[in-house]
Amino acid sequence: MTPEISPPSKPSAPGAAARGAGQPSRTQPPKTGTGTSLALLIAVLITGPACLYAVYAAPLSMRTEVAWGSGAAAFLLCVTAAVAARNILAARALRAIVAQKDAETDADRAVAAHFADVIVPILVQRLRAGASAQTALAAVPTVTNNTHQRVLHSLANEVHRGEGLRAAAMAACANAAGRVQALATSMAADLRDLEHKYSDEEVLGDLLHLDHRTAQTGRLADSIAVLTGARTGRRWAKPIVMESILRGAMGRISGYQRVRLHSSCELAIAGHAAEGVMHALAELMDNAANFSPPTSEVHVYVEEASAGVIITIEDGGLVMGEVALQRAQQAVSNESLDLTNLSGTRLGLAVVGRLARKHNLSVSFRPSAHGGTGVLLMVPQTLITQPKRETQSMTREPAAAPLPPSGGISQAPRQRPLESVSERSLETRIPAQETPRTANDLPKRTRSVSAPSAAAPESPALSPPAASESSESSASTEPSPEHAPAGETDGGLPKRRRGQTLAAAQRRTASASADRAAEPARSAEHSGSRFGAFRRAVQGGSSAQEQKPDDSSSVSPAPSSSRPEDNTE
Amino acid sequence: MKRPGRDDDPDRLYTVTGGRSRSETDAFDLVTLVVGECEPAAGMQSEHASILRICRSPTAVVEIASDLGLPVSIVRILLGDLHAAGRITARHPRTPATADQLPDPEILKQVLVGLRNL
Numbered sequence: 001m002t003p004e005i006s007p008p009s010k011p012s013a014p015g016a017a018a019r020g021a022g023q024p025s026r027t028q029p030p031k032t033g034t035g036t037s038l039a040l041l042i043a044v045l046i047t048g049p050a051c052l053y054a055v056y057a058a059p060l061s062m063r064t065e066v067a068w069g070s071g072a073a074a075f076l077l078c079v080t081a082a083v084a085a086r087n088i089l090a091a092r093a094l095r096a097i098v099a100q101k102d103a104e105t106d107a108d109r110a111v112a113a114h115f116a117d118v119i120v121p122i123l124v125q126r127l128r129a130g131a132s133a134q135t136a137l138a139a140v141p142t143v144t145n146n147t148h149q150r151v152l153h154s155l156a157n158e159v160h161r162g163e164g165l166r167a168a169a170m171a172a173c174a175n176a177a178g179r180v181q182a183l184a185t186s187m188a189a190d191l192r193d194l195e196h197k198y199s200d201e202e203v204l205g206d207l208l209h210l211d212h213r214t215a216q217t218g219r220l221a222d223s224i225a226v227l228t229g230a231r232t233g234r235r236w237a238k239p240i241v242m243e244s245i246l247r248g249a250m251g252r253i254s255g256y257q258r259v260r261l262h263s264s265c266e267l268a269i270a271g272h273a274a275e276g277v278m279h280a281l282a283e284l285m286d287n288a289a290n291f292s293p294p295t296s297e298v299h300v301y302v303e304e305a306s307a308g309v310i311i312t313i314e315d316g317g318l319v320m321g322e323v324a325l326q327r328a329q330q331a332v333s334n335e336s337l338d339l340t341n342l343s344g345t346r347l348g349l350a351v352v353g354r355l356a357r358k359h360n361l362s363v364s365f366r367p368s369a370h371g372g373t374g375v376l377l378m379v380p381q382t383l384i385t386q387p388k389r390e391t392q393s394m395t396r397e398p399a400a401a402p403l404p405p406s407g408g409i410s411q412a413p414r415q416r417p418l419e420s421v422s423e424r425s426l427e428t429r430i431p432a433q434e435t436p437r438t439a440n441d442l443p444k445r446t447r448s449v450s451a452p453s454a455a456a457p458e459s460p461a462l463s464p465p466a467a468s469e470s471s472e473s474s475a476s477t478e479p480s481p482e483h484a485p486a487g488e489t490d491g492g493l494p495k496r497r498r499g500q501t502l503a504a505a506q507r508r509t510a511s512a513s514a515d516r517a518a519e520p521a522r523s524a525e526h527s528g529s530r531f532g533a534f535r536r537a538v539q540g541g542s543s544a545q546e547q548k549p550d551d552s553s554s555v556s557p558a559p560s561s562s563r564p565e566d567n568t569e
Numbered sequence: 570m571k572r573p574g575r576d577d578d579p580d581r582l583y584t585v586t587g588g589r590s591r592s593e594t595d596a597f598d599l600v601t602l603v604v605g606e607c608e609p610a611a612g613m614q615s616e617h618a619s620i621l622r623i624c625r626s627p628t629a630v631v632e633i634a635s636d637l638g639l640p641v642s643i644v645r646i647l648l649g650d651l652h653a654a655g656r657i658t659a660r661h662p663r664t665p666a667t668a669d670q671l672p673d674p675e676i677l678k679q680v681l682v683g684l685r686n687l
Contacts, residue, residue, distance in 0.1 A: 188581070195582055196640050204642045205590030208583040215581055240579060243615050248579030257588045264612040278579060531681050 032089040039085030040078055047074035115148045123152060124159055133160040174230035177221045184218030185234055212251065219252040219286075222279050223351045234275055239268035241387040242302055242309070249281035255289035255298070263302035267309060268387035269379060273359045277379055280355040280363075283348040284313050284375045292317030292372055299370060308380040317372040325365045325373075332356055332363040359383065582643055585616055590642070592649040599641065602627040602660040603648060616647050617656075624657055 051070040058066040119140050126136035133156040143149050191211045198204060225231065240248070242265040250256045269277050281300075288298045296316035303310045320328065331349035333356070356363050360380050368374035583590075597603070604627050609618035616637060623636050634644040651657045 192582070195643075199640060199642050201591040201642055204640065208581075208586075208588070208590050211581050212583050212588075236579065241615075244578050244580045247584040248581070251579075251581040251584040256584060262612070274579070528685060531684055535677065535681050 032086045032093070035089040036082050036086040040082040043078040043081040044074075047077050050074065111145060111148075115143065115145070115151075119143060119148075119152065120155065123156055127156060127159045127163055130163070133157050136160070170228050173224055174228040177224035177228060178230055180221035181218060181225060181234075184214050184221055187214045188218065212256070215252045216254060219279065219282055222275075223283070223347050226279070226351050226354050227347065236271040236274045238271050239385045239387050240271065240274040240278075241266070241268045245269055245274060245278050246281065246300060246302070246311075248278045249285055250300075252278075252282040253286040253289055255286075255294070258289055258294075258296070259285055259298045259300060261300050263300070265302040265304060265309060266387065267304065267384050269309075270383050270385050273379075273383040276355045276359045277361065277377075277383070280352045280359075280361060280377060281311060281313070283352050284363075284377060287348050288313050288315035288317070288373070288375065291315065296370075296372075305378075306381075308378050309384055311377045311379065312374055313377070314368040314370045314374040315372040316368070316370040319367055319371070320365065320373045328365050329363075582639070585614075585639070586643055586646045589646050592642070592645040594649045594652060596652060596659045597630050597645045597648050598661075599631045600629050602629055603633060604628075604658050604660060605656065606658055607656050614647075617651055620644075620647060620651060621656060627660060 051067070051074045054070040055063055055067045122140045123136050126139050127133070131139070133153075137152065137156050140152070143152055188211065191207055191214060195204060195207050195211070198207065242263055243261070246261050246263060250259045250261070253259070285298060285300070292298065292315035298316075299314045301312040301314070303312065328349055332353040352363060355361065356377075360382070362376075362378045362380075364376045366374050366376065603620070603624045605621040605624035607621065609621040613621075616639070619637055620633055623633055628636075630644060630648065631641060633648070634641045637644060639647075648657065648659075652659060
């Protein structure tokens with residue numbers, strides 16, 4: 001009824017009720033007073049004449065009694081009428097007040113509902129989005145209710161502070177995780193160097209153990225980084241072949257020895273996504289290994305499909321129930337990042353979910369043929385590339401092939417200017433054979449041509465055996481022995497090569513034969529040079545420095561130190 | 570030249586050997602010549618396949634190790650696997666024996682001189 005009663009909100013309702021109850025009792029008496037007095041007056045007006053008439057009508061002897069009796073009756077009647085009137089009036093007034101209060105309560109309730117359902121969510125949303133408390137308060141609709149305003153202010157401040165704390169904690173976690181990642185990465189690199197350095201099996205075993213521990217540490221740090229929204233550990237600059245992906249994933253879990261890989265997939269995963277895929281696979285493998293008996297194996301299959309590559313991880317553990325499967329599925333496909341229901345030890349699926357969203361992987365669970373649970377991870381086609389065939393074994397493969405000309409392929413671009421003029425016929429034959437092969441092995445060609453300086457430390461190490469092998473197999477007619485000096489002078493530094501003594505002997509023999517075949521006119525000199533080569537072969541090539549400069553058989557721009565014996569005489 | 574964290578491939582050495590750090594067999598020392606007995610098959614571990622490719626002609630263990638870029642101990646474990654599976658054979662160089670059988674260098678020198686004088 002009055003404006004000062006409405007402000008109290010629900011919590012203070014009892015007080016308002018008390019006040020509301022007290023107020024009518026104060027304001028009511030005038031009303032009921034007038035009504036009562038009016039009723040009393042009417043009663044007096046009616047009963048007074050009635051009494052007088054009764055007294056007057058009664059016989060004289062009875063008049064006194066009648067007067068007393070009628071007077072008493074009239075008085076009682078008046079009192080009763082007055083009381084009844086007062087009560088009726090009071091009840092009516094109270095009923096009106098109750099109705100008014102009901103209306104007020106309804107209005108309050110509506111305001112409170114609006115406050116709770118609209119205003120507070122808007123405020124919290126603004127604060128979560130990073131607004132400051134004042135900005136968020138200014139953004140919400142104005143609240144007239146004083147109590148609501150106070151509630152809103154304290155709420156804004158608290159939520160803002162909480163958000164600040166959360167962000168700070170996340171940043172600190174991400175920062176720490178990043179540093180642990182960096183440490184683990186550099187430690188892994190150090191360990192790899194040490195593993196190459198120490199050949200003792202005991203030491204190597206310990207180093208491998210440490211390496212494994214470091215890899216697990218790195219995975220944990222990666223997990224924390226993923227969950228805190230930091231960037232993933234390292235980025236690979238080149239596509240990673242599937243086998244390395246699987247082994248990289250496998251190497252990061254504790255039970256890696258139980259993982260069996262069944263993959264003949266030759267594809268690679270693009271460098272930017274390789275780490276994420278590896279990490280997701282590692283988490284899934286870890287789950288599979290942890291939730292299966294310690295003696296059972298975890299099998300990993302790779303299957304190429306049109307949509308991408310499907311990697312299946314199957315364990316022989318307990319079959320996950322329908323509910324558990326659904327929960328796992330939900331964990332990996334959960335849209336919003338919710339860290340609240342993460343326990344400390346079950347980070348895996350949440351990490352997989354984050355990574356799957358980031359790289360557009362799809363993960364699904366199903367019962368496994370091995371009796372346990374199978375996880376399917378599909379890597380989309382956009383992340384699949386062909387691997388760069390750049391590894392040494394790939395490069396070496398054609399070089400080690402028994403075909404005589406193939407030995408010269410990798411060095412052919414450099415070899416050609418070194419060949420003698422009289423060997424033109426051979427030279428023209430070699431490119432004819434070499435062209436299709438280099439077309440097949442395109443990366444190898446780019447490696448030897450476009451990056452000679454980078455390939456220089458490696459190529460000489462590769463070429464001598466190739467040369468020796470090819471000269472071994474068909475030494476007499478091919479110019480392949482010339483590759484070795486070419487590789488050496490191209491590297492710029494004298495390099496000790498594998499099997500030097502034997503290879504040198506064979507190469508010299510072969511080159512002598514080649515020269516003889518190419519230049520039969522100088523056979524007298526060459527018979528001598530062949531014996532010179534023979535002698536040096538027996539003596540281990542120790543006298544290889546006693547040669548004169550080249551005369552005519554070679555137009556080599558750089559005098560090669562390992563092949564001058566052709567011209568010894 | 571090599572930045573940390575940029576090492577060439579993500580697979581660690583213990584995954585290459587399945588956690589083993591010592592080879593079961595003593596058949597391989599550094600200069601043992603290894604000969605592949607079969608062609609690499611699909612589904613083979615890539616190191617095994619590479620070894621078989623390298624060993625199409627006799628190759629020493631150290632050469633294989635340097636080609637693969639792996640420590641010799643690891644290569645010996647891998648070679649042990651292949652050896653146990655019968656995919657490679659090992660030939661030990663018999664240097665002392667052959668050195669004994671070689672003609673005396675002095676005789677050869679004399680032959681050489683004689684030939685030059687022809």
